[in-house]
Amino acid sequence: MTRILLSGCGRMGKLVADEAANFENLKTVYGVDSFLPDGLPFPVVADFESVDVPFDVIVDYSNPANFDSLLHFALAQKKPLVLCTTGLNEEMRQKVFAAAKEIPIFYSANMSLGIYVLTAVAKAASKMLGPGFDIEVQEAHHRNKVDAPSGTALQIAEALLQERDDLNTIVTDRYSSRQKRGNDEIGVSSLRGGSIPGQHTVTFAGPDEVIELTHTAYSPRVFATGALRAAAFLKDQAPGIYDMSHLLGL
Ligand SMILES: NC(=O)c1ccc[n+]([C@@H]2O[C@H](COP(=O)([O-])OP(=O)(O)OC[C@H]3O[C@@H](n4cnc5c(N)ncnc54)[C@H](O)[C@@H]3O)[C@@H](O)[C@H]2O)c1
Structure with a gap:
């Protein structure tokens, strides 16, 4: 079972958690969201420092404002990161490529x-x-x-x-x-x-x-499913930058 930590539990994060039910080997175990949304079937905390459960992969659908603490946490935990948030600036993108020397990062502005x-x-x-x-x-x-x-x-x-x-x-x-x-x-x-x-x-x-x-x-579910497929794929990869071509074996 691949245990997912969801970074950002908004529109897309909720869909990821919802769609995970269709994957036998994936489960969302915890969420991090500064606005602490209600009604999710797993605990949600306001910051990464409060995460106190084991997990395997981080799936991020949040906001560029969350980027630095997300990357810091992923590196400290040495966990794979599926990075779906868009709007990252050039400096942030450079940090993504630097971090990928230490952890596997699936980075795509579009998960379909x-x-x-x-x-x-x-x-x-x-x-x-x-x-x-x-x-x-x-x-x-x-x-x-x-x-x-x-x-x-x-x-x-x-x-x-x-x-x-x-x-x-x-x-x-x-x-x-x-x-x-x-x-x-x-x-x-x-x-x-x-x-x-x-x-x-x-x-x-x-x-x-x-x-x-x-x-x-026609539905944002296509991006949620793509992120989940990426999470299952990334769990066993070496550090590096990955995208859809790697997932498809091309
Ligand atoms: N790669 C893809 O295929 C793809 C597809 C759809 C959306 N996106 C991107 O994913 C991101 C999220 O989209 P959405 O529609 O779910 O947005 P959303 O606004 O519904 O959800 C974002 C969530 O992140 C949380 N958040 C914002 N700032 C935060 C912070 N500093 N710390 C912690 N949590 C914070 C918010 O509380 C919110 O719940 C956007 O950047 C969007 O463009 C990417």
Whole structure:
């Protein structure tokens, strides 16, 4: 049995605990959440110092404000960490890579299999289409999402940037620059509203033709299930950074 410590017991944390019931070998044993939500079938404490039960893996769906204490705790306990919180800044990301020398960390802004496939297909399309097609990534999420653009949109754009030498920059704000689009850029734009769990579209706009690749999450449960699969996988791994490609054995 893999015992999960849940960091963040909000919307996603609750779904992770709920979905864990569908996995024979996974169980959420404890939660850490500064707001101490009620009604969960396991104890929840306000900080990591108060955790006093054995556990195997930490699954984090919290907030970047929680990042430093989370990483400190995971390193001190030498426990694997499934890091799903988005909106980490560059300094935090560097700390993730440094910590992965000591513990296994599964780090992905999107825990769905579909986004992994979308990114792979978009990379292949980008190579085939080449510089004649402008690339834009558009994302839509529910009205409560705090960070914009989504970590997933940035993750897709960064993957595409690395794929071709002629692409150099990600542009998230066209309003303040008021300039014509550059050949070497990937634009990323956001929509926020209602209860949309998450939609990402990669557009390749060429002369007289456009290709659009879209992934739509119809329920946030897909991210909860992905985090649980990652937790089961990570338990037995050596220190390092892992993502969906490792989980799928690719
Ligand atoms: N990687 C993915 O696939 C994926 C999917 C969905 C959401 N997310 C990300 O996961 C995070 C959580 O999303 P959510 O919808 O559950 O948000 P949420 O606001 O519903 O829940 C976050 C929880 O973290 C707790 N929290 C906030 N700050 C804290 C702190 N400093 N210390 C301890 N607990 C703290 C809050 O009390 C809350 O219960 C967000 O960053 C979101 O973008 C990632």
